[in-house]
Amino acid sequence: MKTRHIVLAVFLALAPIATLAQSAGVTESMLLNPPPDSWPTHHGDYSARRFSELKVINDTNVQYLSLDWESRVTGGIPADAPPGRGGLAGNVRVAGSPLLVNGMLYFTANDNAWAMDVRSGRIMWHWYRESTGNEPITSNKGMGMYGNWLYLITRDNYLVSIDATTGAQRWIVPVADPKQYYFSSMAPIIIKNHVIIGTGGDSLDLSGFLQARDPETGEIQWTHYNTPREGGPGIETWPNEYAAAHGGGGAWVQGAYDPELNLYYYGTANPNPVYAPQSRKGADLYTSSIIAINPDTGGMAWYYQASPHDTHDWDAACDTVLIDGTINGKARKLLAQASRNGFFFVLDRTNGKKIVAVPFVDTENWSKGLDARGEPIPDPAKEPSLGGSLAWPNAGSATNWPPPSFSPQTGLFYVGTGEGYAIFYLTDTDEHPEGYAGIESALGEGPGSIKALDYRTGKIVWRHDWPNGGSAVGLLSTAGNLVFCGNANNLVAFNARNGKILWHAGLLGSPNAPLTFMLDGRQHVLVFAGDTAYNFVLNTPALAATTRAAAKKPE
């Protein structure tokens, strides 16, 4: 009896400490140097490489990767959902990347957020809010975490802060008006005490922006419009301020951050009206561009425009991957993007100067070389037209927001690509066209591949062409000489150096980008496919023996 009391007393004394340690949540140092048992920001770290140093699971044993658990989530059901929707009500797709902090996974689907115990798949809490607006269907990419507070932006443009322990909503603040068809989907990125979010909208030619919010109150710290205003740099690339202020440049990917340079890198969305060129003659800065932003002020340090005067809805809304590499024998701070227009770009991330700009798809047909800044020159003949213009890539693009991966071990940039094409028609010939102002008639998905590019040249070192097509998919590379990605409903592991398939698992949906971490002495690979999380661990004969031996050890 006494011993039990003592145990209880010790437990009680320790309990507050444990709670405190947990409530510390995500710290700045954790974001700068993520511990191997965590995934504290969208891409695991600020570089957006989606590369893990872990190599317990590697090219010699990945064939023993086995399911540890799976766990399915059901979304909230709108109050006015008609009865008899069968199994569809509550169907969700977890499209973005979960966070992993203190053994808890935090992830979202549109209108929903969850916490899940990563050791078992047990759902700890579920947050749900019905969307109110006119926004189009999008894929929420996930959450950001600061201390013990989670942040997500809803598709109808509200920034929500949630208590990570309880799932209770702390506050909700509006970011943009859903009645104007603004939509939001990016996972907030936490940099120091800034919650960085973005929004935009194509339907009514809005002005997309990035914004920093206070993590405690949600108050605006700065707003950066992705198109200029009168007197600002770049305004000369628009006919007038009105066109620029209705010129798009939405913000819906996550970006990357270099703490040394204190620059946040971002790929902006397309200009507006989306398919009509006549009311926005010029390059339309800073749409479809890679921009570098000071996260403390919102000021722009430099830009590189991936698609000057984009008329195909390509955006430059893809991940910007930070590479510390070597070019011509010199150590360089680089940024790489496989862009939706089919070009692979490598820039000097200190100044935005182009180092590489080459197509990474076989079919790109819209550019006429590079201009003096090293940006692709669009062929005006491929702008949407009355009779239709046949262009590669289509608006679904050569790749898209599912994240690519870069392995410093192999020096290869891995990306999922497709060769889809479309006929682009102009349907609004007025002086002031509006909205999309055209129709993209997408006709073929085309062949699809995983490609491994040499970051120094953009040359394809290996490629795997999927037998039945494919397109953009989320990737992960590891120091175990592995690349993980999805194809149809399969999670596939490749040898990172030569592209040989080493392992796969058939899931119930298309996998998003996996994550990996060490927990309880084992390396895990975790992936969401549709509404289900799958957690994989190694069951090699050797590891099984070690585990048995450990279990037999006396207390």
Add this chain to the structure above:
Amino acid sequence: MKSRKYAVLLSAAALAIAAIALRAQTPAPPQNQTEARPQIPASTAETPAPPAPNPPPTVGTNATIGATPAAVRQSGEDPAAVARGAEAYATAGCGSCHGATGKGTDIAPDLVRSPLVEDDTKGELIGAVLGQPHPKNGGTKPSLTDQQISDIATWLRVQVYGAAMRDTYQYLNIVVGDPQKGEALFNGSGKCNSCHSVTGDLAGIGSKYQPPQLQSLWISGGANARFGRGFGRGLLTGNGGMLADTSPPEITPSTITITVTLADGQKFTGVPVTYNDFYVAFRDMSGAYHSFDRRGGWPKVEVHNPLQPHWDLLKHLTDDEMHDVTAYLVTLK
């Protein structure tokens, strides 16, 4: 200058009303509401001055692209009210400043991109503006009945819907090519006639499809022509998709087929159900289902895609050539 001040007045009013509207539906956040709605900033923040007669606009009044019939249908608004609204908008002369389709001119703001119009649900906000002295009328109230105001509001909401929803857009006349050149290409370098005949499979195709559909069809080779894809059709029948289809597959000239060769030399021909790096599943010509693991390099799988020539053609087809062939096919009534 004057016209800009008027634009400022209206947009300021719009901002104020919209801010109130937004606040009303917002879960009470402690912050500056106007920040929630990006506006053209700074230079427009002048003191409104009394309006003066406007010069006639030089752009925008001859706009022709507005909400399509599909937009009226899908918007859920009463089509009769939309029609009355269009008439009232025209009769009251709104279009002479705001443009024939409401998209604005160089002297008056765009009503389709107006936050006030977007926030309006049944004329309460638009009516409030039209019920006030309107600068265009020299500061007098527009002479519109309540019904007309309501109808104009309805028409405007449909214009917004029509601009925003791209599935309501209408193709313009896409037949811009030269049918004679198209015919020459069809029978010449395009080699279309090596598989197709204008008196056979393509007879009367110009009357079966609208030109945009026709162009998509011949470019892609048909609805199922997803190059390298198009698999997975025809495995399950109706009955809630619970029964496997075991009837012989229907083979059309565009059906993708595969030949599967086992390690022992045995060969199957069929229609693919799934084909990836790990296994192949197909129905043979009798309808029987087969699946094989193919990780050991066997069986060998050969895909026959009769639409491959379309894909190959596209790589060097110019847009002019595409338009010419479409113009020719349109004549095949």
